[in-house]
Amino acid sequence: MYPLINKFKDKTINWLKNPIAVGTFIIIALPPLGVLWFILVGLFTIIKRLFRGQRVPLNSSSYFYLALIISSTVALITLPHLSPYVYIPVPVLLLGYYGVYLNIFEDVQKKNQSFHFFGVSLVLGGLYLFFFDQFCNYLNDWGLKIPYPLDNLTGRALLGIPPTARLYGSAYNPNFASYLLLLAIGIALAYFIKAFKTKSWSAGLLSLIIIIIYWTGILDTGSRSAVITMFVLTEIALLKINWKVALVTTALVLIKFKTLLQFVPRKGIIDLSYTNRLFIWKNALKIFWSHPIFGVTPAGFNIFYMQLTKKYVPHAHDIFLAFFSEYGLLGGGMFLAFSIVMAIYFVKMVIHPSIRSLSYSNAFLLTLPIILFTGVLDHPLYSPQVALPTVILLAFFHRYVKVHHIPLRPTKDGKLD
Secondary structure, eight states: OHHHHHHHHHHHHHHHTOHHHHHHHHHHHSHHHHHHHHHHHHHHHHHHHHHHTOOOOOSHHHHHHHHHHHHHHHHHHHSTTSOHHHHTHHHHHHHHHHHHHHHHHTOOTTHHHHHHHHHHHHHHHHHHHHHHHHHHHHHHHTTOOOOTTHHHHTTOSOOSSOSOSSOOTTSSSHHHHHHHHHHHHHHHHHHHHHHHHTTOHHHHHHHHHHHHHHHHHHHHHTOHHHHHHHHHHHHHHHHHHOHHHHHHHHHHHHHTHHHHGGGSTTGGGHHHHHHHHHHHHHHHHHHHHHSTTTOOHHHHHHHHHHHHHSSOOOSOSSHHHHHHHHHHHHHHHHHHHHHHHHHHHHHHHHHOHHHHTSTTHHHHHTTHHHHHHHHTTOOGGGSHHHHHHHHHHHHHHHHHHHHTTOOSSOOTTSOOO
16 A cells, blocks of 8 residues: 555656646646746746757747747737737747747657656646536536636636536636647547556556546537547547457447437537638638738737627637738748648658557657647637647657657658668
């Protein structure tokens, strides 16, 4: 009994020593404090590098972040008749994002430990988000609610939608909550695969219970894209465990498709939702064409959209349109190039046996696709609470690529290093 307690104590102490892991849990539980935590970590990292005269790594990630910083800064200076106070936080946030990326990418000594604890924080954060929502619902049943300003601190202040019964926990919005739960379920599925392969049945059972909780939570968010993504991630995990099981479950889903469609959230408004998306996308394109080089920044999108339509829409509801309308050709073009580079690394990790078997490859396999799957019909990265865990995930992946010498192009003999 005591060895087990001591082991748990040691792991907890190690987790608390990891600022990235602690910050990840805080950003899910207390979003403003978590965002502030990471922005300060990022800015401190950049300031420290400047004082030491350290050069930034010249890679696709650096070009991407620097392009966003330049676009938002130029927009801050050139956009007419709008208060600069609206725009100043954007380049500061982006500098913080870039600093967080550098903090992780350059620290190769604790690569395994850091990513392990980051994954643990996502899993714990997902559980917190789910059960915190249940707790708040119980308070509502008793006629109580979290008062202002604690609702802002705890993520219970709804943003962008009217009062709803959909699950959103501490994420301000059900769509943001669904993204965070998807990240958590991706990590939990990776743990489940590892437990199954190593025949650690107690760990496997615990992972399965956690996964079922996440399934329930994602259904309760009412996000259709999240439910579809959840199914795809589960099928990928089954494919990693046993391709025959994955084939059978896929066949059953296709056979019972109409029955299972009843479980898709808000399926009755799919046509209306699609029509609204088309309207938003057309106006996002108009905003892009009105400021094609540097965009209007994330803070300015809703202002320009309001001028066009007299309606409030915070973002473009598509990750590609969002980057082009908010950061122009400079930022949007670099986002497209960055996405292609990351996709190439991802595909090489999936198809090449020596890379596929490396530690944590399953975690990346089951989390990185979430960015694209959720970004086609929405833009959850609009929220810093969502964007920062994604920045951290991509930084860990890019460092993974660096540490394991995964080249962007094949070597002369056609093989990978």
